[in-house]
Amino acid sequence: MMRTKGKTNSSERVLRKEERKLQKRIKQQEKYFMSSQWQLMARRLVKHKLAVISFVILAILYTGVIFAGFIAPQGLEDYSATYSNAPPSKIHFIHNGKFVGPFVYRYDTEFDKFRNKIFVENKEEIYPIKFFVKGVPYKILGFIESDIHLFGVDNSNLPQGKDPVVLMLFGADKLGRDLFSRVLIGSQVSLTVPLVGTFISFVLAVIIGGLSGYYGGWVDTVIQRIIEVFLSFPTLPLWMALSAAIPPGISVTKVYIFITIIMSLLSWPNLARVVRSKFLALKKEDYVLAARLAGVSDFKIIIRHLVPGFMSYLIVNLTLGIPGMILGETSMSFLGLGMRPPATSWGVLLQECQSISNIANCPWKLIPVIFVGVAVLAFNFLGDGMRDAADPYK
């Protein structure tokens, strides 16, 4: 008797569990039914592992852009003749057989038998690495002022008359500037030029492509021929020609604006074509006709039906266009036609790699290449994932 009772209880439990599962599934389904296009796209994008990883990487890189001053232990122009071409600092944890936490030794310079300068660690004193140390003042987003850096070296042990010890995660350049800090500060240019440039070309593309698609006829023909002319130019030489036209000696901000405009000038034609073709395709959709028959005005049809219809495609194309801009800015700066010192960008940093002896003796100077590569790949993978997710109704 007792046993059968126990059995029914357990089968009831199973039933209840099933019931709960069913309820959960219904809820999930209802959520799917009520999700908008963007939510559906996000669902599909999340399933694209590579795109998610790329998104995280980009998020980290752009956090670095915003908080560059805080994260970088050094400022843009801090240099030290002693540390010219210094290799990356070695981080130690054990001093004289005792664990003391992360610290660095001071570099002393010596000369080897070929009279080359070499750096030797002076193991007498230790310089601990600490969080939130005071350093050079900086500004975040142009208005939050501070001089606290995320991490840095505590120089209180420093003997008189010696240069302060600097933590150089990526080594130093020929003027003894910390490459890690400069990569971060350089990303403020290298990673924002494409974004601003993309935004400008987005606006141009929507307006010009929209006009072309909406009016059709001779307006369309003229715009399309102009686009063809733009597209027939080889990009790199045109970039070089245009950047060579930037007057010398103007302020960094102006150079930045010029570069951005040059970038976007060459990327809008492709986008304008995407906008136009989508406009043409969507104009003929039944639901647009239905809206027209219902008496909805042309302007509202464009805003409510056409623009949302091609926005996802446009964003995909924008994302896939960013890597080209990153590479463009880097190569222009590398050739000395883009950003100019004292401003810096990844391309400017790579200028030092133009001589083979520099690369042979200081291979760490190639580190910015890794950043360029990672950023380009991340944008490509993200764009790829977005393209797969762009039309959730298929």
Add this chain to the structure above:
Amino acid sequence: MPETILTVKNVSKVFSSKKVHIRAVNNVSFEVKRGETIGIVGESGCGKTTLGRCIVRAIDATSGEILYLAEDGKVYDLQNIDKKTLRGIRKEVQMIFQDPFASLDPRMTVFDIISEPLRANFKLKRNELEEKVKSIASKVGLNPSYLKRYPHAFSGGQRQRIGIARALVLNPRLIVCDEAVSALDVSVQAQVINLLMDLQKEFKLTYIFISHDLSVVEHISDKVGVMYLGKMVEYAPTEELFRNPLHPYTEALLSAVLIADPTVKNTRIPLEGEIPNPANPPSGCFFHTRCRYCIEKCKTEDVSFVEKKPGHFVACHRADELNLRGIV
């Protein structure tokens, strides 16, 4: 006798490019009485959709008149009408589309889709809007709790109901159903057709029902027009047309209707050849290339659309002499 709500008079629509001119609709005339359902049938490419789109003014006819008796008692020529009046008429003449997947914007919720015509034409408060949309949704058999969903949540039949609700929400008087059930499977077709017929009774709607499916048209229509290559070849009350067709093309179409009775022998009249190129239509009667009753006269002389019996119009030289087979 109900009043004539729509008169289509010699309407033609020519699509032109540099070299080709295609007469998609060629001199079509007919009348529609209030509360009637007119079926328009014909094979693909015969111009039935173009005709429907001309009537709702989605496209402009090249020539001819489309006279519409509006609710205010005035007759408007939909072809020559200023924009403002047209906006008023648009409320009364609506359309139901063929493809329930293409006719709903996937980026809008069902509520937004159904309420869009209301928002475009009236300034309603949110709760009034909600009330109207909810009532129309339940009229077409949609659960009002579904209104927050997006179209991707629905099957073809349900989507078509949403399309019908959108067409009905403005209280129209004339609805052009362009292949409204062709994309649905048969059982759902029946549901939607019955829904359309119920709504017709309730709101005194007039339908122009464009279809290629004769059995559907027979079920729903009071009168049927048969189109071939842009021309109306026969127009008659449904029963008359199905029993005593006067045009050989109608006869051939009717012979293709399946009858759900195994004892009935299949006596299909096959139509030979392809439908001629509308850019370069045949001389004389357009149908002569495929007509099995064709004589010399048909090849050379143009044929006119005349009333052979009361209410039964046909365009055939031999309408008087032929004895054609219909469906009993």
